[in-house]
Amino acid sequence: MLLVTGLVLWWPTRWPPSLRIVLNRGLLRGLFDLHRTGGAVLGLLIAVSVATGAYMAWRPLGDFISAAMGQKPVKAPTIAKGTAQGPRLPLDELVARAQQVHPGQPIGYVAVPGKADRPVRVRFKLPDDPHPNGISSVWLHPVTGEVLAARKWQELDAGNGSVAVIFPLHTGELGGVVHEIVTALLGLALGGLGFSGIWLWWRRRRTAAEAARRSAAVARPSS
Incomplete structure (x- = not known):
């Protein structure tokens, strides 16, 4: 303004x-x-x-752009009620399971939710990802370790995928x-x-x- x-x-x-x-x-x-x-x-x-x-x-700006382009914004997978009971798996084990999806690729970020009914997100820095921390993601069930979803940055909708360029543009x-x-x-x-x-x-x-x-x-x- x-x-x-x-x-x-x-x-x-x-x-x-x-x-x-x-x-x-x-x-x-x-x-x-x-x-x-x-x-x-x-x-x-x-x-x-x-x-x-x-x-x-x-974030609504990204959703608006995706909607304007006729795309559905990619959201984190949900965990079915009643399946998140019990102790969480060790973080090292969850990360190791995520690395099986992108073997040998560096990890840029690990998001551990505060609630047990939300998935753990592991972000990878793939070779063609312009984001310095990577936004190619693997979501896992925190209790069972099941891979709930895995998406490369090119597979995201326009609103979310554009962050791969917008973030490094913002930081220089x-x-x-x-x-x-x-x-x-x-x-x-x-x-x-x-x-x-x-x-x-x-x-x-x-x-x-x-x-x-x-x-x-x-x-x-x-x-």
Whole structure:
């Protein structure tokens, strides 16, 4: 929202816009130009990180995309009632059974649910999976060790499968070290825009209050 409103406030009436930054006319003018021009230039790049983060944080977006493409979102398998009674198998044994599905492939993530009636999920990093932790998954029954489902990342619906690219795009791992450095700098720039925006707002309120006091003092009749 801040990026959108900032772009609206920056939008020039004449094109091409001026991207000039003046640093020799005081701190206030320099910071204003940096905030205004820097936000306009870097806004689109920062928006990529914001949009990808929002996509991963708000799962209904993925379901909406899958539904729009006529696909049914892939959900974790359910465990029949009454079959989850008894002690869970050791985690090492569950992982070993999952590795039988993808032998020799590195494990990127193991999700152990808090409730016994939900499956254990083991994620693998397959050679063609762009996700740094892998999203090719094997779900197992926590008590019996039965493999309930196994899906490679290409077999997921569009909304869930796209996370394989969106996550490394968000973190910068998709493009290697250069991309990671750019992503880190954009994060610092976003913080700088927030700080400079608050400071400029405070200075504007302070200046307006001082001007109002001076006007009131001038208008006050002398006794």
